[in-house]
Amino acid sequence: MTILSCPLPLPATERIVLAHGGGGRLTNQLIESVFLPAFRNSALESRHDGAVLSARGVQLAMTTDTYIVQPLVFPGGTIGDLAVNGTVNDLAMCGAQPIALSAGFVLEEGLSLNTLHAIVASMRDAARLSNVSVVTGDTKVLDKGRGDGLFINTAGIGVVVAPDPVGASAVRPGDAVIVSGDIGSHGIAVLSVREGLEFDGEVRSDTAPVWSAVESLFNAGIEVHCLRDLTRGGLSSALNEIASVARLNIEVEENLVPVSDVVRGACELLGLDPFYVANEGRFVAFVPEYAATHALEVLRSHPVASGAVHAGTVHEAPSALVTLRTRVGGNRVLDMLSGEQLPRIC
């Protein structure tokens, strides 16, 4: 065996690197190598945006996210909006009506109380918009230099209204892939203010609650197989996670996925791919082919999903790949994000 002991450098992954938080390949490796083996249970193993559990016969969804975005305020939103909308949306992705949130604040010594007031006000407004209450909270303070202004964790509870399980394992060959609107605005909005970039036209974060749109799908009796929001790692990572759990191929038409001109321009300038850029008010829905037109009609009646499109289809395939039919007629594999495009994006 000594033949193999050549002096390789230690793998980077013996220590945490930024990409472990990027929502792509390394995040998945961390989940699979550290968290899943320790906490093994069926809810975690479904690898969804939240867990569905039963409490005395009532189906509940539970989810959590910590927000570390920099800067705290950006065009179209604040860390407070994100903290409420993100958790509301994760519950929505479980087919659950959000009912209560918790909020855990980690403040850095020296943070201005005015800043805290403004962030909390944006959380209040976002919570009202989603008709959800922040029922419990916690505040910790880090000594100056040990934190970075303000981090917020929110966890949420929802009541499941979906009649059947919603998740990657319910995806079927033939399902239509619906993308709820144009992609990439959140990531580019945060990046623009962080880097002091100006583009041709303002880019505002798409942060928004999507439950009302999702609820309408259920109210309309549409058979919803899977829902996933397109946060860290973007559309591409979300589709890859679903393909991998469902063990099916997902084919998307590049032409059909809306990207605004300003986001496309910014991505070209910066060498980013909009399919990997984070969104905070966009999701993908998998419905049977026959229900696609009805689902689009229902979604488009909500401002948050007015740009919904039928962008692709699920196929039986042993490879569990996500493939993109490109503008020029070719095919390329849309891999999971490896590395980290934009740290501190949510």
Add this chain to the structure above:
Amino acid sequence: MTILSCPLPLPATERIVLAHGGGGRLTNQLIESVFLPAFRNSALESRHDGAVLSARGVQLAMTTDTYIVQPLVFPGGTIGDLAVNGTVNDLAMCGAQPIALSAGFVLEEGLSLNTLHAIVASMRDAARLSNVSVVTGDTKVLDKGRGDGLFINTAGIGVVVAPDPVGASAVRPGDAVIVSGDIGSHGIAVLSVREGLEFDGEVRSDTAPVWSAVESLFNAGIEVHCLRDLTRGGLSSALNEIASVARLNIEVEENLVPVSDVVRGACELLGLDPFYVANEGRFVAFVPEYAATHALEVLRSHPVASGAVHAGTVHEAPSALVTLRTRVGGNRVLDMLSGEQLPRIC
């Protein structure tokens, strides 16, 4: 009015200071001036360790805490134990059986994966001990120098088993004040390793789940008016919060509250008061006088509460004070913690 405009320095409280996270007076001011006005709802206003809410007729408790303790590993526990036990205990204080936890990790770039593995293993063990599952999670990574190794947020859901509401507003004159064991070990254990202090004898954190002991009180049919764990701010701050909500006077006998010799010695050496030092496996229970002996018997049958004592009584009084009858026969007001004794203690 200009007479009053002398050049006073800006009050320290226009910026966040460490004491805003200390669980004492400034934490309460922050809650009352920032969080309560924004998120106003009855659950938050009860000022309990968690919220009780109804989901389709099932009474649930929800709670959250972020853990920022330094160092991550200390005698008797780790940040991982704390993150599980602390949230399990907050649910227990709502009279609720813990059923599910979420875990939000904020990792600093460069954290060793071995450290993360060890912390996660301690969470797994703590969760097993409390028969609770970590059902959903989130991982974020901060660039090096922007975090401090590892922060963990846990939120928890429990099913309320208490037949009547448990909380400060249910406390009645004549109630017995039961303290579940000796106080101050957690704070002194963390401080000892942080400051490299050695005392006469090892001090180990008291971190432990208390639900089994609390559940036994309900199973025994004991009328439990209020439960509160003695974390940040210690016994003194917990009693002050309860006195203030109940608008009653709480009188405690200093002699009767157990403090181990080594904790007492360390506190004398360091100028700390054990009544203000944090605990992670201790709580106070308010029960009617007639039930006190029975409650003590039940609690003492559990290792985690084997040192339970009847340490005081609730009195009708307009002042809502906590008074301590001291060893030498005098009385002193046990005020809420002002300032911060031990930052980064949980």
